Amino acid sequence: MRRLPLLAVGLALVACTHSSPKPAPTSITGVERFDGLAHTHVLTDVQYPQTPPAGGPHSQVWLRCGVYGEAIPNVNAVHSMEHGAVWITYRPDLSPADVDVVKKLQLLKPAFILISPFPGLTNPVVASAWGLQLKVDKVDDPRLAEFVKAYAGGTQGGEQGTRCDNGATLDQARAYDEKAAASAASASPTS
Numbered sequence: 001m002r003r004l005p006l007l008a009v010g011l012a013l014v015a016c017t018h019s020s021p022k023p024a025p026t027s028i029t030g031v032e033r034f035d036g037l038a039h040t041h042v043l044t045d046v047q048y049p050q051t052p053p054a055g056g057p058h059s060q061v062w063l064r065c066g067v068y069g070e071a072i073p074n075v076n077a078v079h080s081m082e083h084g085a086v087w088i089t090y091r092p093d094l095s096p097a098d099v100d101v102v103k104k105l106q107l108l109k110p111a112f113i114l115i116s117p118f119p120g121l122t123n124p125v126v127a128s129a130w131g132l133q134l135k136v137d138k139v140d141d142p143r144l145a146e147f148v149k150a151y152a153g154g155t156q157g158g159e160q161g162t163r164c165d166n167g168a169t170l171d172q173a174r175a176y177d178e179k180a181a182a183s184a185a186s187a188s189p190t191s
Helices: 003-016 074-082 096-108 142-151 170-187
Strands: 086-090 113-117 125-129 132-136
Touching: 074 086, 074 113, 074 170, 086 096, 086 142, 096 113, 096 142, 125 142, 132 142
Parallel strands: 086 113
Antiparallel strands: 086 125, 125 132
8 A cells, every 4th residue: 555655756756857858850941959958947037048049947937828019038938838839039120010920820829829029139030949940031931830830739848738828927927937036036045
């Protein structure tokens, strides 16, 4: 009888950990792959090697999928990508007509798409999924829809199937992350 509780603990540990899967193979021209991205929760902002991020350390709170009219926190968007979301970012200086074209991509898989402006992009539009990124020069590039269809809701982030349309609102995510960072700062020893 004693083995049953140990088995339950072991199963719980397995359920709470996962390996970092390699991003899915792609046949979409121009997609970059990034392997070995950390699946860790952090209480601070992260400097990511990609712009925008394509995975790595992230907040404990994932962001609700949808279309945002302002930049969203990288750490929350990355957590959503771990759940299989595709994050489509665009330069804030795009024309309203071009932004409307980008926003229509959300209709392909609404439960797994984040769309937001991202200051500092060198390309007009960038589609990112965990470990994968596609940079395009035209908002109507057909590879954007291909990317969404291939990776939105996919397994590349290691936590497939956790829809992000039930994630935190932007205000909830910001409030949680600010409170967690303040708590961590007050708990760390001072120099």
